[in-house]
Amino acid sequence: MSLLKPSVQTPFHIDFEWWEQNDRDWRVYLRSLLCADHQQSLADVQEGALIDWIDPDTAEVKPVDGIQHALMSHCALLPDFVNEHTAVVEAVFRIFLVNGNQPMNAASLSKQLHRPAETILRTLAGPRVYRGLRPYQTSKPQDETEETEAAAV
Numbered sequence: 001m002s003l004l005k006p007s008v009q010t011p012f013h014i015d016f017e018w019w020e021q022n023d024r025d026w027r028v029y030l031r032s033l034l035c036a037d038h039q040q041s042l043a044d045v046q047e048g049a050l051i052d053w054i055d056p057d058t059a060e061v062k063p064v065d066g067i068q069h070a071l072m073s074h075c076a077l078l079p080d081f082v083n084e085h086t087a088v089v090e091a092v093f094r095i096f097l098v099n100g101n102q103p104m105n106a107a108s109l110s111k112q113l114h115r116p117a118e119t120i121l122r123t124l125a126g127p128r129v130y131r132g133l134r135p136y137q138t139s140k141p142q143d144e145t146e147e148t149e150a151a152a153v
């Protein structure tokens, strides 16, 4: 299996499967990103309870975790969620939370973060996976187009 070397045009996203396989405490981490109000109000919320979230760009309805929903719709939008002191990995992770995990490349991330695209790429494309940030692969096995093809055969 050969992977293309990622470039500043390679889209990245948060791979939640990676989290499930490598760090079962990812919900604890998500919780830690909540604002003070939501830390309190969601203290008793069941882990993994799903809420419908409507993608503001595509109007597509996606089921998301209740904690994730609060982060995306409120906490991540607070002015200090990402500032110039936030580490690159953290800042990138938070951007994906806010945008509903829409894949973005280092060039676009660079514009949002006001940091060099090369720095972002080097961090994301290194040998270690941080926070589940990985290249976005469009050809997943459960892809609809593949199902259609299989049906045609």
Ligand SMILES: [Zn+2]
Pocket: 034, 035, 036, 037, 038, 070, 071, 074, 075, 076
């Ligand atoms: Zn909040």
